Amino acid sequence: MTTKEYIDMSEENLLHTYNRFQIVIEKGEGVYLYDSEGKKYLDFAAGIAVYAFGYGNKKYNDAIKAQIDKIIHTSNLFYNEPAAVAAKRLTDITGMDRVFFTNSGTEAIEGAVKTARRYAYDKDGTTDHEIIAMKHSFHGRSMGALSVTGNDKYQEPFKPLIGGVRFAEFNNLESVKELVTDKTCAIILEPVQGEGGIYPATEEFIKGVRKICDDNDILLIFDEIQCGMGRTGKMFAHEYYGVKPDVLTLAKALGCGIPVGAFLTTEKAASLKPGDHGTTYGGNPLATAAVNVVLDLFEETDVLDNVNEVSPYLEKKLDELTEEFDIVRGHRGKGLIQGLILDVPVGEVIQKCIAEGLLVISAGSDVLRMVPPLTIGKEHVDEMIGILRKALQ
Numbered sequence: 001m002t003t004k005e006y007i008d009m010s011e012e013n014l015l016h017t018y019n020r021f022q023i024v025i026e027k028g029e030g031v032y033l034y035d036s037e038g039k040k041y042l043d044f045a046a047g048i049a050v051y052a053f054g055y056g057n058k059k060y061n062d063a064i065k066a067q068i069d070k071i072i073h074t075s076n077l078f079y080n081e082p083a084a085v086a087a088k089r090l091t092d093i094t095g096m097d098r099v100f101f102t103n104s105g106t107e108a109i110e111g112a113v114k115t116a117r118r119y120a121y122d123k124d125g126t127t128d129h130e131i132i133a134m135k136h137s138f139h140g141r142s143m144g145a146l147s148v149t150g151n152d153k154y155q156e157p158f159k160p161l162i163g164g165v166r167f168a169e170f171n172n173l174e175s176v177k178e179l180v181t182d183k184t185c186a187i188i189l190e191p192v193q194g195e196g197g198i199y200p201a202t203e204e205f206i207k208g209v210r211k212i213c214d215d216n217d218i219l220l221i222f223d224e225i226q227c228g229m230g231r232t233g234k235m236f237a238h239e240y241y242g243v244k245p246d247v248l249t250l251a252k253a254l255g256c257g258i259p260v261g262a263f264l265t266t267e268k269a270a271s272l273k274p275g276d277h278g279t280t281y282g283g284n285p286l287a288t289a290a291v292n293v294v295l296d297l298f299e300e301t302d303v304l305d306n307v308n309e310v311s312p313y314l315e316k317k318l319d320e321l322t323e324e325f326d327i328v329r330g331h332r333g334k335g336l337i338q339g340l341i342l343d344v345p346v347g348e349v350i351q352k353c354i355a356e357g358l359l360v361i362s363a364g365s366d367v368l369r370m371v372p373p374l375t376i377g378k379e380h381v382d383e384m385i386g387i388l389r390k391a392l393q
């Protein structure tokens, strides 16, 4: 079949919820992807911050294949070996006490929201608790996750959403304080906002929110689905602030391609009890074998050092682009999650990059988002900048 035939077939049969770029991805190798016509692309999207170790990592692929040959799925009615090990390792590296594995980021958010509601319910027996979320946030597309996503366009057609959610200004502590009531059960935020435009939180803000939560017995939920797992140069972005959440959500690079997410809680916040929550697939042996091999790779390679070495170089190059082009206003980010702020529609620039063999994505209408594999070298930054420069011209 030709590329056009695959695209037409997809458009005739898939629900049209995405305006896709007109290429069919066939395979990947290292930090490069190939389409069905054999064209090569440098990948600065990584499946949206998923493929932390690039494509075709032998250790990763071998581990997945070995687990497939043993068992893929068991159900949560039984224990399984990879989940036991993955849960222990995740609590160790996060300092959290309990893990619930999910199939996606959205489901991790659902679990976090239920945890907060249950926690508050256990305290006062009432059911009208409130959550404070941030403007420009993104937490997912299910009704619960959408309810805490600060984007009117995503929310409007699906109202009424879950009640009691109020939106504060990100990095504006006063705006959070104004929304706190004796009904507030959680404050949810991304330490680096991803989808909403790549906004890193300030230390003052994160510390201030932590204090509000401590003073009022409110659960602090950090959504590190995109900014976690080494992307910022530390294993978790919140480590930069020296602030621990009560609930932490992970997904994207947690499985590096196998769909798996998780929410983790402290013992105090572990409010969900038998019967309160469940999932058929969540935490199955295949998914948690992926988590284990991903954690192996973080332990055995110098990938975090690589992020810390390559990202200042990337930022320097983005500074140069800002100097060079009037249509580039600047950049924002932390480590290998960077957004280039443009004065022209970002979609057009992305189309040109793709034509020239570079995959990048957007974050809002004016931000070009770069979330490459964490294994990229400076030579890949140079290659990316060369293509981007052509596209901007």
Ligand SMILES: *Cc1c(COP(=O)(O)O)cnc(C)c1O
Residues within 6 Å of the ligand: 104, 105, 106, 107, 109, 138, 139, 140, 141, 190, 194, 195, 223, 224, 225, 226, 227, 251, 252, 261
């Ligand atoms: C992608 C993302 C989600 C949703 O995860 P899915 O796996 O797409 O359901 C939630 N929060 C953040 C910060 C994300 O980047």
